[in-house]
Amino acid sequence: MSTTPSDLAASPADAGFHAGELAVQRKAGVRGEAARLARMLEPVTLSRGIAGFLAERTFLVVTGRSASGQLWTSPLTGPPGFLEVRSPAELAVHATPPAGDPLHAMPAGQKVGLTAVEFAARRRVRINGLLTDSGDGLVVEVEQAFGNCPQYIQQRLLAPDDDGADPAGGVRHGTELEPADVALIRAADTFLLGTVNPERGADASHRGGAPGFVRVDDDGLWWPDYPGNNLFNSLGNLAVDPEAALLFFDFPSGRTLQLSGTAETNWAAAPHPGDTGRMVRFTPRRLVAGHLLPAHEVAFRPYPHNPPLTDE
Structure with a gap:
């Protein structure tokens, strides 16, 4: 989706959003709803509440x-405390x-x-910033x-793996999806979407569904873009830079699939009811497949309001 001069026309309510986000908000007809949330995107410190959540x-x-130089999205795990808020503006990931x-x-x-997710409570916090070390x-x-809101987060409990296995041992780097990769994607109820803006930097966003x-x-x-908070951080980034990175999981086994490529938003003339x-649509260019999540699922409950699948 390209932007036009009218898309880029700014107003006081546009503060906090970049040109791509504004263009998508206007095309979706939700500019007013998004404007009321603009303060969420202002530079902020790590509040006591966020620090407690991350801890x-x-x-x-x-x-x-x-x-x-390729864009990727990767998982990190650790015991409680591996995310340390050192100051209101500095996060250390151990x-x-x-x-x-x-x-x-x-x-x-x-x-x-960065996105920290608590699957069991269906809570998540997104953090963007400069990697200094x-x-x-x-x-x-x-x-x-x-x-972010709890929409489309499946409830699950993850237990750490303590078998001492080397995760690099079975990693496959390539450019073509194999049947096992396709099967993992088609069975997935969750993935993480990485996008980037030339001025603002990278973003990691949760996506879920049936x-x-x-x-x-x-x-x-390809996947449907379900209703959300109307900020359009990810689609706004894609409107100005098509680079994207996807991270899929098989949570029971810890198997992961990472894809790096390009993506674009397509707008249908007549959406399905509730759509x-x-x-x-995402075009993969490179992939990494392995068992890079050192944890496995021990309990699961789907999000109760996942939209029904359509035939198209």
Whole structure:
């Protein structure tokens, strides 16, 4: 979706949103609703409430660029306390992507996007900022931090793996989806979407639905864009930069599939009942498949209001 001069016309209510977000909000007809939430995107400090939430989390995803420049989204896990708020503007992550993960040894000095998820309580916090250190852990100078709604988060409990297995041992790097990769995608009820804006940096966003909501065909992947908070952070980024990174899980086994490629938003002329009329099509360019989630699912309950699947 391209922007036009009218799309880029700013008003006082536009503060906090970039041109891509504004263009999508206007096309979707939700500019007024989004404007009321604009303060969420202002530079903020890590509040006491967010710090308390992060202190108990054991699961995080990070979107950033590898040493070779590709955009990827990777999982990180650790015991409670592995996410440490050192100051109102600094977060330390006491974990790094392991060998075999495309973000292993990711370079500092870049903008990254983080999302911490508590699946059991269906809560999540998104953090965007500058990666200032990536040695023994990740240190992020926080520029944005805000909570998201619980929509489409499946409730699950994850238990850490203690078998000492080397996650890099079975990692496969490639460019073509294999049958097992397609099966994982088609069975998925959750994935993480990484996008980037040339000025604002990277973002990591949760996506969920009934198993099968992500489709695979000869042209790549696509999924319906379900109703959300109307901020359109991800689709706004895609409106100005098509780079995208997807992270899929098989939670019972810890198997992961990471995809790096491009994505675009398609707008249908006549949406299905209850649908938004928007879908996102993703073209994979590179992939990493392995068991890079050192945890497994021990309990599960689907989100009770997952939209029904359509035939198209």
